[in-house]
Amino acid sequence: MQGITGHELSSRKAEYLKYIHMQGHVVKTTDVAAHFSIAPSTATKALAEIAKAGYIEHSPYHGVKITPIGTDYARFLIRRHRIVALVLSRYGLEPGEACREAKKIEQCVSKDLTNRMCMSLGHPMMSVCGEIEHDHCCCCPSGGPER
Amino acid sequence: MQGITGHELSSRKAEYLKYIHMQGHVVKTTDVAAHFSIAPSTATKALAEIAKAGYIEHSPYHGVKITPIGTDYARFLIRRHRIVALVLSRYGLEPGEACREAKKIEQCVSKDLTNRMCMSLGHPMMSVCGEIEHDHCCCCPSGGPER
């Protein structure tokens, strides 16, 4: 997780990885295709590329499983999303809006900036769309918010 | 300016338009090419597309001139940049950093979100990288901050 910049995967692939992570089990090509309304062949290709990057393991015809590295990355993606959403909510956006707008912006936010905002916010535990986990947060190497 | 969403031009073309606006006079293809370190032919093509969208007027072999619509749009782009930078500066980023990070993020920020942040910040007159103009700000239809 130390090496993450936040730009390893394109925003689209990051979405796919987040989805796989959140399923918590082996995910089929069809699941991804259905969830994102894309053709199965498109999903296959994207999954192959994410696998090549090491974030998932792909057993042809049987689905994909997230790797430890993929899990770390997905957790970062989710943490980034929630921090960005939290920031937006401080500018008058309702939780739903903040979450939606965060989806559009987060892909441009580096890990470094995420950590800066996180720190400035005092390592909040809660965002507008879920909990924020800090256990693998590089700004809190000891396994939790510094505080 | 009412119709602006903030996504009319790709981020690259928006940069070109901003540059043209800031020059304040007729700009040559070569100027754009040199400033952005691209081939003149690339600049010609981009300029032709921006012209087709109505933001500049292109006199072949003589350069481009920004239109009133282009001016409105460029002013919005600059205002958006400065508001995003100002927001970032509130999370511990130095002016220079805030400005650099804003460059990466601003393209994903809609006009609507820009206005929300602007309003929430109390229509600030100053950002970390220049003044913020509100005279054509749609949240201040009367020609200036409501206040």
Added chain:
DNA sequence: GAGTAGGTTTAGACTCACACCAAATCAGGA
């Protein structure tokens, strides 16, 4: 155990944005 239905992958192609090079074209000064 063979056949088959349906999920999955492969192969080829398209679009869009951006970029380049080479060749053709134009404008303005000598």
Added chain:
DNA sequence: TCCTGATTTGGTGTGAGTCTAAACCTACTC
């Protein structure tokens, strides 16, 4: 008028994402 340098045109390439059609595999049924 001619020529040089700026500009445009035309053709290509890359990368990301998408699709269709065809090939392929798995697992279930009989």
